[in-house]
Amino acid sequence: MGGRDCYHYHLVTRWQLNAPLESVWDAIYNAEAWPTWWPGVQCVETLDRGDADGLGARQRFVWQSALPYRLAFVTRVTRVERLRLLEGRVEGDLEGIGCWHFSQEAGLTTVCFDWQVRTTERWMNLLSPMAEPIFRWNHDAIMCKGGIGLAKHLHTRLQTSATRSHHATGGLGRGGGRKMKPLSLRGPLHAQPSHVVAGLTGITAGTLATAVQMLLWWMGGTSMLPTLLRDAQLTAAIVLGPSILATVPAWRWDILTVATLIHFGLSILYAAIAMLFAYRPATPVALVVGGLYGVLLYGLNLHAFTELYPWFTQARGRDTWLTHVIFGMALIGGCRLFEPQAT
Incomplete structure (x- = not known):
């Protein structure tokens, strides 16, 4: 080796x-x-x-x-x-x-x-x-x-x-690379960096939310791939502008890339906010709080944001609401999983 x-x-x-x-x-x-x-x-x-x-x-x-x-x-x-x-x-x-x-x-x-x-x-x-x-x-x-x-x-x-x-x-x-310096055992230690926990939680919860959304579409008889591409196009339009909604194919690589970055970027941001209150209640109560947090995020994403990005109104619905509830619960659960407490 x-x-x-x-x-x-x-x-x-x-x-x-x-x-x-x-x-x-x-x-x-x-x-x-x-x-x-x-x-x-x-x-x-x-x-x-x-x-x-x-x-x-x-x-x-x-x-x-x-x-x-x-x-x-x-x-x-x-x-x-x-x-x-x-x-x-x-x-x-x-x-x-x-x-x-x-x-x-x-x-x-x-x-x-x-x-x-x-x-x-x-x-x-x-x-x-x-x-x-x-x-x-x-x-x-x-x-x-x-x-x-x-x-x-x-x-x-x-x-x-x-x-x-x-x-x-x-x-x-063996024998290559930089030599590691001894690390003093004196001085304060720090807990796991919060940005790592937010990143892990946001990516995990964001991936789960996408899977749940597609499952709900399938159960409701909605075509999964066309609807997924539609939502990617709606999301990418935040950065690329609303003109792409009518003139650019939804499957283009730049649209999918921008949509993915926005999706996970927001997921990590919401995870960082969830960390402010994720550890306080006991686990069953925390998951309920997570569900309520998801409802709040649904109102933010699909109602408040539509004042700036009105094309998102077509994504409203029961499936999207339920996906946000599960997303909020996953954020709280992920924070507690990825940041083990010593109590």
């Missing part, structure tokens, strides 16, 4: 738990038990137990990420300092070093996980220039769930769960 392009990631996660240092150490040291309390860890197989302290131990991990893909890699323990440090080298879908740091102060145990890896899967390397924020979010979501799971496992509370990261850097495979 020495000549294959890859991307480097450097992420640090900090957990703080109101639990004895020994209990936290034992839970993390015993990786074979991770699947019982860490959501996302599907399998841990011990290949070699190493010496009496675990030095040289090799284990194969299979992770189911928060996104629809799996990662598998083998770790080899390279350093063990009981109650202080546990380090291992990783080979497989990811390559690099992971290091657990442990400390205790004023009754709180702090765990810092320093993850410096590079991707080896070709599809990840191809997508990394665009999807790097999503891959970082995915790591943060898994680590947040791990902190919550560990706290429940130890019958205590997770006081803090936060992550920070260097931007991913492109480079070559």
Whole structure:
């Protein structure tokens, strides 16, 4: 793999738990038990137990990420300092070093996980220039769930769960690319950037809304493709002007591109607004609030905006109203899914 392009990631996660240092150490040291309390860890197989302290131990991990893909890699323990440090080298879908740091102060145990890896899967390397924020979010979501799971496992509370990261850097495979600088474990960590959550939520909810709209058309006997192209043309006319409604074929690439950008751009904007109130009520109430938010968006898009863009009046109707209700619920659900809370 020495000549294959890859991307480097450097992420640090900090957990703080109101639990004895020994209990936290034992839970993390015993990786074979991770699947019982860490959501996302599907399998841990011990290949070699190493010496009496675990030095040289090799284990194969299979992770189911928060996104629809799996990662598998083998770790080899390279350093063990009981109650202080546990380090291992990783080979497989990811390559690099992971290091657990442990400390205790004023009754709180702090765990810092320093993850410096590079991707080896070709599809990840191809997508990394665009999807790097999503891959970082995915790591943060898994680590947040791990902190919550560990706290429940130890019958205590997770006081803090936060992550920070260097931007991913492109480079070559083993021995190539830019050298990663050590990341200090001191100083404040920050939670997952809100723009990443808004982007993920908006794109997901926008895609779901399109699928629901087409399903409702099909159930009602409306021709799906012509109606979809019509709505794309109506949307693109916001930027390209209303003249395209009568003179330009709806299937032209520039119309479809502009319509898609507007659709997802508005979806991300509405997701960012939803984040202001998505986390406050309990989940069932939050989904009801999301439905009401969708009704409000329907009024905004199909009534208020028609004062400026009157051609949208033809898109009004029960199907579009219901699609907006589901869209609003998806926005709230997406915000809560993509921004795991440690409470």
